[in-house]
Amino acid sequence: MSLKAKVGIDIGGTFTDVALEIDTLRHTTKVLTTQEGPEIGVLDGLAKVMEAAGVVISQVSLIIHGTTLATNALIQRKGALTGLLTTEGFRDVLQIRGEDRYEQYDLSIELPKPLIARRHRLTVPERIDARGHVRIPLDIKAVERAAEDFRRLGVEAVAVGFLHSYANSTHEEEAGEILARYLSDVSISLSSKVAPEMREYDRFSTAAANAYVQPLMSSYLDRLESRLHDLGSNCPLLLMLSSGGLTTVETAKRFPVRLVESGPAGGAAFAADIAKTHGLGNILSFDMGGTTAKLCLIDDGTPHRSRDFEVDRVWRFRKGSGLPLRIPVIEMVEIGAGGGSHAAVDALNRVTVGPESAGSFPGPACYGLGGTAPTVTDANLIVGRLDADNFAGGSMTLDTQASFKALDTNIATNLSMTARLSALSVTEVVEENMASAAKVHAVERGADISGRVMIAFGGGAPLHALRMADKLSINRVIIPAGAGVGSAIGFLRAPVSYEVVRSLHQLIDILDLNAVGILLKRSEEEAACVVRSAAELMDLEVERKVSMRYVGQGHEIEVAVSDASISDRSVFTSSLTQAFKEAYLAFYGRLVPEGPLECLTWSVNVIANVGQSAAAFKDEHEIFPSQTFPSGTRRVTDPETGEEVDCPVYDRATLSKGAHITGPAIIFEQETSTFISPNFSALVGKFGALDCSRKEPKQ
Secondary structure, three states, X not given: OOOOEEEEEEEOOOEEEEEEEEOOEEEEEEEEOOOOOHHHHHHHHHHHHHHHXXXXXXXXXXXXXXXXXXXXXXXXXXXXXXXEEEEOOOOOHHHHOOOOOOOOOOOOOOOOOOOOOHHHEEEEOOEEOOOOOEEEOOOHHHHHHHHHHHHHHOOOEEEEXXXXXXXXXXXXXXXXXXXXXXXXXXXXXXXXXXXXXXXXXXXXXXXHHHHHHHHHHHHHHHHHHHHHHHHOOOOOEEEEOOOOXXXXXXXXXXXXXXXXXXXXXXXXXXXXXXXXXXXXXXXXXXXXXXXXXXXXXXXXXXXXXXXXXXXOOOOOOOOOOOEEEOXXXXXOEXXXXXXXXXXXXXXXXXXXXXXXXXXXXOOOHHHOOOOOOOEHHHHHHHOOOOOOOOXXXXXXXXXXXXXXXXXXXXXXXXXXXXXXXXXXXXXXXXXXXXHHHHHHHHHHOOOOOOOOEEEEEOOOHHHHHHHHHHHHXXXXXXXXXXXXXXXXXXXXXXXXXXXXXXEEEEEHHHOOHHHHHHHHHHHHHHHHHHHHHHOOOOOOEEEEEEEEEEOOOOOOEEXXXXXXXXXXXXXXXXHHHHHHHHHHHHHHOOOOOOOOEEEEEEEEEEEEOOOXXXXXXXXXXXXXXXXXXXXXXXXXXXXXXXXXXXXXXXXXXXXXXOEEEEOOEEEEOOOOEEEEOOOEEEEEOHHHOEEEEEOOOOO
């Protein structure tokens, strides 16, 4: 076979998803994530899809990979023993944080512990001011003594964060060179390279996180590359970034913190591509896996983006309660609501779900791997939405009795109800939690959620999407083909891209155009170098943006920089001012009269589009109504009445385009199942997607 295949691989907390596309054919699989060695699950899944496609490793032309390893290491505190070298007098920046409180009146407020313990945070005399001028030279001897101390402490990684290094990185670079000489086997992360932006706490936190996960990610990527090479692979291996782009393994090793949301970013890319191919405008992307649920707003085919992200939030996923990371990310809300999320009864006799998860091991009780706590998957099995004999394409047989026992022991007995009703309460609570998170996220963005179309994917989302739509007054839900491995498919839609961000804080009225021009040029060269290393022959697209605000404000708004040549001061500053005012008015509803403006951070994103759209999988045939027949029936608990009803069950692989199914119904496929709630009906439409519409649309 002369055709070349492309493979997308997504490691989640519970499952590893693999998608292989060759020409217009796609083969997918789900395997349990192997926590002791994630590359084992990757190679297992790769072998399965290659066997199904009838290809060998030499026929794979590109492998694109995303993983939650960095995220899990940060959340579970399983990264490297890390040290921090910082400016004298600033040892406790990571502890003091921004001195803000996410819950103003909580006297027992809990904050996430710093990744680096105080005894591993060392200081040296040096000082650079906010303009980049050296006030106190770097004490070389002090850095050498610190290197010896780090060696004695046995640290495996060091983050270097000096005051105002975003304005002048000379001292950090000198310190990094000294540390590298003394600590040859220790990873070094410079804050001026990882996050060259103002705000010391955010920059130090990002550098600390990068150093904390760097040994783990470097080791994993080395093992994966070695195993693939041993199998005979000689194709490029690219990594999915949190921003929705792709980058090289070498860049991922240097800046692993940019991978923390790589899986969810692939899901957003998948949803955006589905929206484009279906001609949809504003959508709500709903991605639910085994550990978390992710919700993202996508307008006109483009996900909302940000450079502010928090990991390890400690209080109800409240903004401000986590570790801040200044990295380019696709903006979404993520909550601990997945198939493996634990269900319990709290002190007020309320059913709660998550954020703790059973993961892939021991997993839900029904997996039979030792788990005893009830999970969302156990609840779905009991209410009839899952088939015990046909889970994950028949690769696993679920233990229904174990689910009944877990729910009865931990929930039903405590609340004096049947195990089946306790299972329904779990599904209702998790759906309410996800719907509430979607509402809050939309309000924070000033968006209306009810008029959107939901695109649902991931192993768990199709089971809950239509019931969530009931709670959100959404009238249309699309379950794409391959929904169970949506993020892995999304990797194959993503462009190779890299974004460089640098601070240059100036009033717009006295903007140094020469300095701006040099900054943008150098940023473009740096980003293009990374992109060229992965997509050497591709034409490059360049996006330039600047973060602006009224003087005295604490938050910025990002606007496009239309003219990179900056040849005319009046035209350039006027265009920035107008763009800022339009964006500010759209977001806040009013302007600040006569308020002076300032520019803070400039970003350059270089893009080479190598992704293959779903539109490449031709679907030009007109859709005609077709008859369809269920493969059987199953007793399913009606979520509105709590009564058991006989529900028809359909095999999605046998449904032809034009097939119409009225809820309640179950449609099963290899990687997931879809529950069509009583208020919806489904049509098998474009590209084989299940296009679900409310029987009586809400206004």
